[in-house]
Amino acid sequence: DAGVIQSPRHEVTEMGQEVTLRCKPISGHDYLFWYRQTMMRGLELLIYFNNNVPIDDSGMPEDRFSAKMPNASFSTLKIQPSEPRDSAVYFCASSHGTSGYSYEQYFGPGTRLTVT
Amino acid sequence: AQSVTQPDIHITVSEGASLELRCNYSYGATPYLFWYVQSPGQGLQLLLKYFSGDTLVQGIKGFEAEFKRSQSSFNLRKPSVHWSDAAEYFCAVSYSGGGADGLTFGKGTHLIIQP
Numbered sequence: 113d114a115g116v117i118q119s120p121r122h123e124v125t126e127m128g129q130e131v132t133l134r135c136k137p138i139s140g141h142d143y144l145f146w147y148r149q150t151m152m153r154g155l156e157l158l159i160y161f162n163n164n165v166p167i168d169d170s171g172m173p174e175d176r177f178s179a180k181m182p183n184a185s186f187s188t189l190k191i192q193p194s195e196p197r198d199s200a201v202y203f204c205a206s207s208h209g210t211s212g213y214s215y216e217q218y219f220g221p222g223t224r225l226t227v228t
Numbered sequence: 229a230q231s232v233t234q235p236d237i238h239i240t241v242s243e244g245a246s247l248e249l250r251c252n253y254s255y256g257a258t259p260y261l262f263w264y265v266q267s268p269g270q271g272l273q274l275l276l277k278y279f280s281g282d283t284l285v286q287g288i289k290g291f292e293a294e295f296k297r298s299q300s301s302f303n304l305r306k307p308s309v310h311w312s313d314a315a316e317y318f319c320a321v322s323y324s325g326g327g328a329d330g331l332t333f334g335k336g337t338h339l340i341i342q343p
Contacts, residue, residue, distance in 0.1 A: 116271075145330055145331075147330075154333055154334070154335040154336060155318065155331075155333040155336075156333075157330035157331065157332070160329070160330050167329075168329070168330065171330070203271060203272070205272075216274050216277070217274075217331060219264075219271035219272040219273070220271050221269075221270060221271045222270075222271055
């Protein structure tokens with residue numbers, strides 16, 4: 113398997129623009145997580161899905177952020193409008209959440225977002 | 229709410245020397261504990277995890293960690309570090325084992341290896 117795939121790897125955009133980050137989880141995994149990494153706050157969970165359904169979005173910072181998972185092989189994280197404080201590395205991770213598996217979360221390489 | 233503290237922001241170790249990275253957690257029930265490593269520009273890779281049973285767990289790349297409930301700690305150790313071990317190390321905790329809920333991470337420890 114190719115692992116968790118994220119695109120783009122780098123994104124530079126201007127304040128006020130819409131940004132869409134994409135994630136393809138490992139085939140067969142039923143959980144998908146979005147994390148954000150910043151120097152100030154470290155790694156934070158934003159939202160996670162089980163079988164394409166959002167389970168906990170309490171980490172989403174504000175209404176400018178939205179996430180979807182239209183099918184088992186694709187998820188998006190959208191920021192509209194973007195602000196400079198959204199600059200961070202965004203990670204997607206996937207896992208088997210079912211007993212009998214290792215429960216390990218496999219992380220993608222991340223998308224480095226810079227908002228100017 | 230669960231939380232993780234990694235008290236050392238940076239640690240410098242000579243190549244070939246032993247290593248211990250500290251991790252303390254705050255959690256009201258039996259924790260599921262993890263150590264991840266992040267190389268520059270890369271995602272996170274799981275080194276090892278503790279769910280139950282033997283409190284000394286072995287991981288990849290020669291790392292091990294010991295769970296001490298009385299001290300709420302899960303320190304990572306390696307007997308002899310290599311230059312390739314230079315990276316950022318994160319301790320994490322979850323309610324359910326990490327597969328079925330999100331991880332709470334510490335702020336990380338940056339490991340520098342001196343030749």
